[in-house]
Amino acid sequence: MAELAKNAADILVIPAEEKLTPPWKEALKSFYKNKLAVVGLGIVLFFIVIAIIAPLVAPYGFKEQVLADRMQAPSSKHWFGTDDFGRDIFSRILYGARISLWVGFFSVLGSVVVGTLLGIVAGYYGRWVDAIISRVFDVMLAFPSILLAIAVVSILGPSLRNALIAIAVINIPNFGRLVRSKVLSVKQEEYIMAARAIGMKDSRILLRHILPNSISPVIVQATLAIATAIIEAAALGFLGLGAQPPEPEWGKMLADSKNYITQAPWTLFFPGVAIMLTVLGFNLMGDGLRDVLDPKMKQ
Amino acid sequence: MINKKALGGKKTLMSKKSIKLLLIFLLALSMFLAGCGGKTTKETGGKKEPATSGGSAKDTLVYGRGGDSTSLDPITTTEGEAFKVTENIFETLLEYGEQDTTLHPGLAKEWKVSDDGLTYTFKLQEGVKFHDGTDFNADAVVFNFDRWMNGNEDKFPYYTMFGGYKADEGHVIKEVKAVDPYTVEFVLKRPQAPFLKNLAMSPFGIASPTAVKKFGDDFRKNPVGTGPFKFVEWKQNDTITLEKNPDYWQKGLPKLNKVVFRVIPENTARLNALANGEIDVMDGLNNSDEATVKGNDKLQVIERPSMNVGYLGLTTTRKPFDNKLVRQAINHAVNKKDIIKAFYGGKALAAKNPMPPSIEGYNDSIKDYDYDLEKAKALLKEAGYEKGFEIDLWAMPVARPYMPEAQKVAEVIQADLAKINVKAKIQSVDWATYLQKATKGEFDMFMLGWTGDNGDPDNFLYTLLDKDSIGSNNYSQYSNDELHDVLIAAQTETEQAKRNELYKKAQEIIHDDAPWVPLVHSTPLLAAAKDVADYLPHPTGSEALTKVYFK
Numbered sequence: 025m026a027e028l029a030k031n032a033a034d035i036l037v038i039p040a041e042e043k044l045t046p047p048w049k050e051a052l053k054s055f056y057k058n059k060l061a062v063v064g065l066g067i068v069l070f071f072i073v074i075a076i077i078a079p080l081v082a083p084y085g086f087k088e089q090v091l092a093d094r095m096q097a098p099s100s101k102h103w104f105g106t107d108d109f110g111r112d113i114f115s116r117i118l119y120g121a122r123i124s125l126w127v128g129f130f131s132v133l134g135s136v137v138v139g140t141l142l143g144i145v146a147g148y149y150g151r152w153v154d155a156i157i158s159r160v161f162d163v164m165l166a167f168p169s170i171l172l173a174i175a176v177v178s179i180l181g182p183s184l185r186n187a188l189i190a191i192a193v194i195n196i197p198n199f200g201r202l203v204r205s206k207v208l209s210v211k212q213e214e215y216i217m218a219a220r221a222i223g224m225k226d227s228r229i230l231l232r233h234i235l236p237n238s239i240s241p242v243i244v245q246a247t248l249a250i251a252t253a254i255i256e257a258a259a260l261g262f263l264g265l266g267a268q269p270p271e272p273e274w275g276k277m278l279a280d281s282k283n284y285i286t287q288a289p290w291t292l293f294f295p296g297v298a299i300m301l302t303v304l305g306f307n308l309m310g311d312g313l314r315d316v317l318d319p320k321m322k323q
Numbered sequence: 324m325i326n327k328k329a330l331g332g333k334k335t336l337m338s339k340k341s342i343k344l345l346l347i348f349l350l351a352l353s354m355f356l357a358g359c360g361g362k363t364t365k366e367t368g369g370k371k372e373p374a375t376s377g378g379s380a381k382d383t384l385v386y387g388r389g390g391d392s393t394s395l396d397p398i399t400t401t402e403g404e405a406f407k408v409t410e411n412i413f414e415t416l417l418e419y420g421e422q423d424t425t426l427h428p429g430l431a432k433e434w435k436v437s438d439d440g441l442t443y444t445f446k447l448q449e450g451v452k453f454h455d456g457t458d459f460n461a462d463a464v465v466f467n468f469d470r471w472m473n474g475n476e477d478k479f480p481y482y483t484m485f486g487g488y489k490a491d492e493g494h495v496i497k498e499v500k501a502v503d504p505y506t507v508e509f510v511l512k513r514p515q516a517p518f519l520k521n522l523a524m525s526p527f528g529i530a531s532p533t534a535v536k537k538f539g540d541d542f543r544k545n546p547v548g549t550g551p552f553k554f555v556e557w558k559q560n561d562t563i564t565l566e567k568n569p570d571y572w573q574k575g576l577p578k579l580n581k582v583v584f585r586v587i588p589e590n591t592a593r594l595n596a597l598a599n600g601e602i603d604v605m606d607g608l609n610n611s612d613e614a615t616v617k618g619n620d621k622l623q624v625i626e627r628p629s630m631n632v633g634y635l636g637l638t639t640t641r642k643p644f645d646n647k648l649v650r651q652a653i654n655h656a657v658n659k660k661d662i663i664k665a666f667y668g669g670k671a672l673a674a675k676n677p678m679p680p681s682i683e684g685y686n687d688s689i690k691d692y693d694y695d696l697e698k699a700k701a702l703l704k705e706a707g708y709e710k711g712f713e714i715d716l717w718a719m720p721v722a723r724p725y726m727p728e729a730q731k732v733a734e735v736i737q738a739d740l741a742k743i744n745v746k747a748k749i750q751s752v753d754w755a756t757y758l759q760k761a762t763k764g765e766f767d768m769f770m771l772g773w774t775g776d777n778g779d780p781d782n783f784l785y786t787l788l789d790k791d792s793i794g795s796n797n798y799s800q801y802s803n804d805e806l807h808d809v810l811i812a813a814q815t816e817t818e819q820a821k822r823n824e825l826y827k828k829a830q831e832i833i834h835d836d837a838p839w840v841p842l843v844h845s846t847p848l849l850a851a852a853k854d855v856a857d858y859l860p861h862p863t864g865s866e867a868l869t870k871v872y873f874k
Contacts, residue, residue, distance in 0.1 A: 089738045269749050282591075284611075
């Protein structure tokens with residue numbers, strides 16, 4: 025409690041300087057104050073770097089089988105050991121970062137774009153448009169998300185790309201609802217009324233005024249959703265509905281090696297840790313962003 | 324996957340960073356311990372619970388297996404999981420030896436063959452009753468054969484063993500007649516060398532005519548035979564329960580009171596169930612788990628005598644496998660030795676022919692396509708596929724005796740093929756659909772295999788690769804008239820030495836045409852609880868549990 029009070033005091037002191045610093049700098053500053061968020065950002069950046077430089081640093085190819093060296097324990101030759109095909113797990117984890125981040129980022133991007141569009145339309149126009157869109161969201165949210173993802177994949181056929189699409193689809197209503205509720209409140213602001221009063225076109229109001237003012241919770245939600253998406257991709261991979269062999273997707277790696285849990289635990293341990301760390305990174309970062317971007321949370 | 328409540332829950336913790344840090348630390352610690360824990364349980368696992376089973380005399384055997392039966396009317400299928408059960412419910416006129424394919428009396432106690440090889444006379448066991456109480460007699464035998472020969476490939480696929488159906492020219496049986504209540508006579512149109520061996524095959528179990536008429540198409544779910552066990556209940560994809568037939572004609576048998584066939588798809592999960600005492604016998608033991616079973620003093624490993632072939636089929640009616648050069652190229656590109664070392668624990672023979680060497684007529688002078696990527700590439704170039712191509716590679720979803728880990732083997736083949744620019748996408752589908760699609764020739768390239776039914780080369784070469792068998796077991800849709808003539812000549816020839824020569828010739832033709840990549844002849848492994856006695860696995864892949872008992 026004492027800490028909170030101190031924070032409040034800080035906030036009260038600041039306003040004099042605030043006029044000079046642009047809001048994004050202010051946000052950045054308070055983000056850096058949150059040590060956990062910085063750790064999260066660090067983890068995320070670490071995995072992004074790994075994903076980019078994977079081909080340069082990976083000692084072996086991700087599909088390079090050496091059956092003579094199968095299921096070797098971690099050693100200086102194979103840092104994370106080898107799997108049941110004699111593939112180097114370290115290299116596969118590095119390449120796997122590409123897949124997980126790719127799926128995480130683009131599936132969320134997809135659902136953000138579609139969800140925001142639908143949410144804005146529903147929130148701004150209201151009435152039957154809102155009713156239809158909102159009911160569709162309700163129906164989608166009524167399904168457990170992984171079940172819906174499985175359904176989508178089984179319609180499209182199992183592959184990494186279709187898993188990405190499935191994850192994007194199941195997350196649309198989350199963003200749609202978020203944006204819609206934000207639009208509903210922004211719509212009532214005086215500057216919107218003013219814009220309307222001077223005869224501005226709907227499309228311009230939506231894009232120039234409502235969208236920028238509704239987007240900050242979306243950014244927070246998106247960061248957190250990437251974490252969820254990575255787990256969902258791993259789950260689909262584990263079920264054989266996502267990445268197809270020999271793609272080094274972490275969930276698929278877990279599924280492939282689960283039979284060897286007693287003989288070769290490292291085949292499960294490292295992909296598991298990789299999934300855990302990336303998800304943790306995005307979650308911490310997301311929480312930090314929320315503190316910064318959502319003023320209500322500060323109280 | 325992650326639930327929103329968990330995320331929401333974190334909000335309240337946000338300010339309390341120390342709690343969060345602690346949680347993270349605990350999570351990391353538990354992951355670490357879980358990782359290390361694996362090794363320690365491996366060492367102690369065997370001795371963990373030695374006192375779970377035992378106690379009063381056990382007479383219910385639970386048999387764990389990878390897939391459910393597709394039917395319990397054995398003539399309606401060619402699939403091994405069905406026979407594992409029906410062997411116990413139905414009996415055939417002749418039976419094989421306990422662990423070989425020599426012929427012994429079954430429902431027929433003696434038989435006579437005419438000099439021209441065209442008339443077979445069988446004396447039947449007297450006083451045998453079907454499970455529904457009706458009598459087993461010559462009329463029942465005639466009824467069964469009439470039923471089968473009036474069917475077609477969809478209904479009774481295995482009946483092609485007799486050259487086709489009633490209207491077909493190739494059909495060898497001219498007539499089946501009851502001479503007296505316990506004598507049956509078969510008259511053939513042409514001699515068929517493996518005729519007696521065929522009769523002993525599991526699909527030709529004699530069913531109760533009354534029950535067949537009563538149940539019609541549902542007989543496949545309500546089997547009634549003369550065997551040591553009676554059918555009780557079938558829960559699809561879960562269990563099939565059989566109970567002792569108290570009126571079994573062989574006195575003192577069976578020794579078990581009840582048999583339950585339980586489906587546990589994952590080989591490792593099945594092994595866990597065995598170690599926990601949930602099941603008593605399991606088939607489809609991974610070779611990599613053999614050491615685990617041997618290290619557990621509650622369990623035993625049982626080896627099935629080998630009589631099978633696991634192969635990679637190339638559908639010869641589909642591009643690019645309609646081109647012989649491409650098929651040969653694939654043969655050069657697959658590294659069988661590595662596959663055997665990795666996924667058969669070294670306990671399999673690399674296959675070069677479509678039949679195993681334990682069977683008479685095996686052509687050992689054939690030189691296998693060696694693993695040589697340059698040759699493979701050269702052949703592809705010659706065929707006009709220099710840049711390679713993309714295909715689907717289908718792998719069985721279930722463990723088969725000839726291939727306990729098909730998906731893994733498929734991944735190795737995928738990597739092999741990538742080296743000659745052939746991009747293979749691994750696909751799978753449930754077992755029943757898999758076989759259906761394979762029958763129709765809908766796969767480019769597929770993993771499959773065959774366990775011999777009667778120990779005759781005919782049962783491999785004719786059954787799997789003759790043009791007559793397209794639509795039943797010739798999944799690669801391979802049709803070759805020259806081969807057909809040789810195989811039919813071998814069927815008709817009754818002198819064994821001449822037959823062997825013909826089969827050797829047939830293997831040369833097949834080798835050159837390469838409709839398959841023959842992969843392995845495996846020694847399938849089973850595991851059982853130590854107290855299971857007299858479990859004698861049969862090379863055909865299914866055996867009646869008549870004499871099994873608990874020590």
